[in-house]
Amino acid sequence: MSFTVRELPRAKLDKRQIFEWIFERSPQGAAAWLNAYDEMTARLRSAADRLAHAVENEDVELEIRQVLFRTRRGRIYRAVFHIVGRDVFILRVRGPGQAPVGPTDLTGAFSETKASAQYEEVIRTLTAAGYRAQFHGPGQLVVCRREPVLSGRIWITWRGCWYISTWTPAVYLVPDETNIVGLCVACVDDTRGAQPFHLIPEAIVQQFALRRLDELETQLLLETMS
8 A cells, every 4th residue: 555645843943953953064964864854755655554663652542653864874763643545644753762742742743644635625626626725824725716816815724624814804614514615616716806905704604504703713723823
């Protein structure tokens, strides 16, 4: 079985910090480390399900595995990952002497895993239907037509459930049973003016049973995205 390897934000940050630390001391060593990292991801693509469980596996209900890799000087690094179907999600990257990843950190990383799967399905469906969906910031997926005249009306975010917002921002909770793609299309295709609207039209709010968040709820949601 072949796998698709996906790096979550925390893993990308680990990767960058390790690379920068090595680069300050040895640019050549940093390049060698990146090569070793790339070889490690190649192993994940071909044999992730055959790799051993990580020590962190004992502390959480998720199945947590690890892959070890090393530089020319033999320093051992490891990537902690979780498999969902044919997707391998790298949760964290640890360097020599670093402590195991804590359960809370892993739980947070797994939330990112689920969010990534949610976003990818929406992006794939919208793209196939001729729309554009791209991230403007962490967890902020902007949906628009390919033509710029109707660009940027709304954005959506996954926080255990979907939220949709204008740029005001006017944020709405999306019911679990609502088709998020259908909702996005309805907002983007709405003909009431080409400019971004401040509020989602009431007809769409009623059709999709949206509930607008109050000021405090909006503030708390936006803080989770910063």
